[in-house]
Amino acid sequence: MPAPKNSPATFNIPLGPVHVALEEPVYFDLQVDGEIIRGATLHSGHVHRGMENLAQHRNLIMNQTLTERVCSLCSNSHAFTYAMVVENALGIEVPERAHYLRTLTEEIKRVASHLFNLAIQAHLCGFESLFMHTMELREIFQDVKESLYGNRMNLAFNCIGGTKFDLDEECFDFLDESINKFMPAYKELMDIFETDPLICARIKGIGLLPKEDALRLGVVGPVARGSGLAIDVRKETPYAAYGKIDFDIIVRDGCDLYARTCVRLHEVIESIKIIRQVMRDIPQGEVRTHMNRIFPSQAIARSEAPRGEVIYYIRTNHTEIPERLKWRVPSYMNWEALGVMLRDAKVADAALITNTIDPCVSCTER
Incomplete structure (x- = not known):
């Protein structure tokens, strides 16, 4: 929606591709009337790989x-969903213990991902002490990943047919201790994000994405759930061990940045609930089934990544090299929603609103 052409205060300003408040290179052409954004055009392709x-x-x-x-x-989430799509295409049965281990790993990553987004939000609000406190809490789960998997980011745990290795009771004890250390401090953090006047003044009532627009644009993940849409692949089409675990879909109907913040805050609690159930209920047994044949087939697989639904499609033939492999990431679906969220917002809030979809330019420009 361009600004009225007869307004003397109307002009275009660039946001990006290099900007102090944007994590990755993306370029917005903002149509501005005074300090109010009347329209936004996204230009991508800077990191196509x-x-x-x-x-x-x-x-x-x-x-x-x-x-x-x-x-x-x-x-x-990508390694997990890729393994699932190959298993679906080749008819590989994954051991039950591997399903539980995959679920555990996915939720550990979800906690760390949500905390990173919340930390960046605090930084963009100018609340630097809250930013540092959130990142400090995130380090507990970064240490968990390093201790259990040997890596802090790319865990290299999933493989076709299951997982590369098993986790023993000593690993679970360390994880349980880490959660017990994490939870009291996290509850204090939640209270700050939900009630602090500085945070609330910056995030309440901005970045509005009405439910009808969320449906029209097909947004996913916390962006959708913050606009009142109860969609979550873990519940709709359960995979791994999610069908045997009790957890809630966190939904808020405020449709603003505050609602999406609350969704992520409370999803961390649900992830902790899932992790504890996995440690309690995980069965004994093998953790991997080996791949023994490749034949022409095609399949899809879906999962609920921290940002929303990830879809993988594969088409195989008689060789070990796929004819086609395609994926659709949640940021691809959520980008267009920024056109609605930014409309009638202040220029000063543009970076903060962009962060609310937890954008990943790298995975979108695949």
Whole structure:
């Protein structure tokens, strides 16, 4: 929606591709009337890597490593969903213990991802002490990842047929101790984000995405759930161990940045609930089924990454190199919603509103 052409205060200003408040290179052309944004046009393509083409020149095992590098914060979700799509295509049955271990790992990554987004939000609000406190709490789960998997970002845990290794009771004891250390401080953090006057003044009533616009644009993840849409792949089409675990879909109907913040805050609590149930109920047994044949087939797989629904499609043939591998990431669906969120907002809030979709340019420009 462009600004009225006859307004003497109307002009265009760039936001990005290099900007102090944007995590990755993306360019917005903002149509501004005074200090109010009347329209926004997104220009992408600055970090295109051609990863889908690379995948069609590598074998199925090599692509496990490639897909984990599509995105850093959602790295496990991509490796997890890629493994599932190959298993669906080749009819591989994954052991039950591996399903539980995959679920545990996914929720550990979800906690760390949500905390990173909340920390950046505090930084953009000018609340630097809250930013540092949130990142300090996130370090507990970064240490968990390093201790359990040997890595802090790309965990390299999933593989076709299950997981690369098992986790023992000593690992679970360490995880339980870390959660007990994390939870009291996290509850204080939640209270600050939900009630502090500085935070509330900056995030309440801005970045509005009405429910009808959320439906029209097909947004996913916390962006959708913050606009009153109870959609979550873990509940709609349960995979791994999610169908055997009790947890709630966190939904808020405020449709603003505050609502999306509350969704992420309370999803961390649900992730902790899932982690504890997995540690309690995980069965004994093997953690991997080996791949023994490749035949022409095609399949899809879906999962709920921290940012929302991830979809993978594969088409195989008689060789170990796929004919086609394609993925759709949540940021791709959520980008268009920024056109609605930014409209009639202040220029000063543009970076803060952009952060509310937890954007990942790298995985969108695959």
